[in-house]
Amino acid sequence: EGGRAHRRLGLLAVFAAVYTYLLVVFGGIVRITGSGMGCGDDWPKCNGEWIPPFTFETAIEYTHRLLAAGIGLVVLAVLGYAFRHRKAPGVGGRDGLIGPAGVALVLVVIQAMLGAITVWMELPTAVTVAHFLNAMLFLATLLTIAVRAGIFGAPAGAVSITATARVARIALLTAVAGLFVVGLGAVTANTPGAPAACMGFPLCNGQWLPRPMASSVTVHWLHRFAAFAYLLVVLAAWRATRSRETGAGAPVRRAAGLATLLVALQIALASGLVLMRLPQWLQAAHLAVGAAIWFTLAVWVALARREERATLPT
Secondary structure (H helix, E strand, O other): OHHHHHHHHHHHHHHHHHHHHHHHHHHHHHHHOOOOOOOOOOOOOEOOEOOOOOOHHHHHHHHHHHHHHHHHHHHHHHHHHHHHOOOOOOOOOOOOOHHHHHHHHHHHHHHHHHHHHHHHOOOOHHHHHHHHHHHHHHHHHHHHHHHHOOOOOOOOOOOOHHHHHHHHHHHHHHHHHHHHHHHHHHHHHHOOOOOOOOOOOOOEOOEOOOOOOOHHHHHHHHHHHHHHHHHHHHHHHHHHHHOHHHOOOHHHHHHHHHHHHHHHHHHHHHHHHHHOOOOHHHHHHHHHHHHHHHHHHHHHHHHHHHHHHHHOOO
């Protein structure tokens, strides 16, 4: 019974994570279609009503709010199930599932508060980016639950503590750098004029270092530079993880390889985005792959840390 509760909680966390991923993508569609103020500056009501008259923008924003409310209910179900089975093996305790489930609930409350502030302040860039980054942390917390429940495979066989600690450190540093780049992408997308400030690829307005460096150009150029640099970082991390000396398990190696492929795909999409002058469907694809990169990085870190814990003396 305890093992079944453990796995069911992991599957519920995967459902919540996929839900969150799709919600993040839909939130990007809200921005891309210019629907962020589709409900005016009202929250939790929409244009002063619980069920308002619908325009296109109102329907998009209202749907996003309903989906966001749904994830709150899913997280309550995750925490409630974890609490109910807190005495089951692997659910309670220091490295159990109930801890991150509680963190997930805190993060979803913060997410709701940031969403309200974003609407009340009429989409300021700083709060919008904070809203996005908190969603990424929330997603990572759900994926930590899933990994600890064994949904993405079992830990590798016995390897040295030094090797597993190195793999975990590489994964964590790669993920932190990835979150920084993804955050820069959110800043670029939400800074007026920045998405179209650098036309052409790989050059920015025909130059490696464009002049003049207006604020919007600087934001876009920094995101590009960080993305190119990050491709080198993730390639090096993937190569280090594949090394026989690390003893990394197959799930860790697969996560590292998938993250590398997704980063390369993201840069290809970015080139098409600027060369085709920002079509909405490609903006949505760019956001979807960016969120998928973080999804994969979060799984990579959780898998690597689980292998590290498995080698620690009990």
